[in-house]
């Protein structure tokens with residue numbers, strides 16, 4: 001890449017192997033079900049998640065919305081973490097496009113809603129109330145350090161869902177980061193949810209796309225919803241080809257990103273003026289802050305990093321940051337980042 005970009009794993013450029021696969025991909029009209037590369041990607045995604053079928057979608061947001069609209073309908077309610085991506089960062093799609101009422105609950109330090117609170121949130125059958133239909137979970141949990149939530153939580157959520165006849169959808173945008181960090185197969189991580197969306201375009205490095213997985217019946221229904229959202233793409237095999245490289249070659253190496261994130265966290269903990277909890281860093285996201293006595297804002301710091309070393313860092317608040325490790329960030333890049341940041345803060 002032409003810069004050292006820590007802002008997100010979405011900034012990743014396709015790898016040379018992806019560009020090659022894209023150039024050579026056999027294609028067809030996917031709305032007719034005739035794109036062999038899309039079909040192959042959907043089958044591989046289903047196999048990797050242990051679900052019956054997959055559906056290639058344009059983005060994680062489209063995958064989550066397609067799933068929600070396939071599980072629930074107008075006047076239904078979805079129990080959801082109040083700082084989850086589906087509730088906070090997807091433009092309210094479930095409500096604006098689906099008429100589905102979100103029922104947000106607080107989450108703990110790693111992104112879990114309280115189980116008793118989930119159960120207490122299930123509505124009784126009363127004409128005044130929306131109808132409880134769905135529980136939305138997320139793993140890894142973006143807003144809480146990208147923490148990989150252990151699977152016993154999802155087993156417990158499943159029990160509540162079964163007791164009350166609800167479905168469970170997982171926003172697994174970074175599912176494979178969670179699986180690698182938990183040292184589990186992705187299919188184990190999602191075994192207690194009905195459906196899951198994961199992103200090809202984050203740490204897995206593809207330029208575009210996500211896959212929604214679930215039962216064959218569910219995906220049959222989701223295919224119609226995707227069409228209604230404008231997501232029926234034609235020779236999408238060009239894009240799916242990169243996704244195949246993601247699933248075949250880019251999963252195990254996520255451990256490198258996690259090691260770089262750990263290197264970053266340990267280094268940041270040594271820099272005077274930085275506040276960080278390195279023990280919360282288990283995947284590729286690193287959240288940190290400026291100490292109260294530092295006379296700079298996060299914007300000042302990100303500007304200096306760019307000017308001095310072409311390092312791009314995301315400010316997510318007046319005094320806080322998120323740094324993300326990915327394919328295009330090396331150990332040397334992390335070292336340069338730490339040295340440059342230490343220098344900037346030393347001068348204040």
Ligand SMILES: *Cc1c(COP(=O)(O)O)cnc(C)c1O
Nearest residue numbers: 059060061062085142171173199
């Ligand atoms: C990125 C992300 C999504 C959706 O991503 P798109 O940008 O729409 O592809 C969903 N959930 C989480 C947790 C994410 O980080």
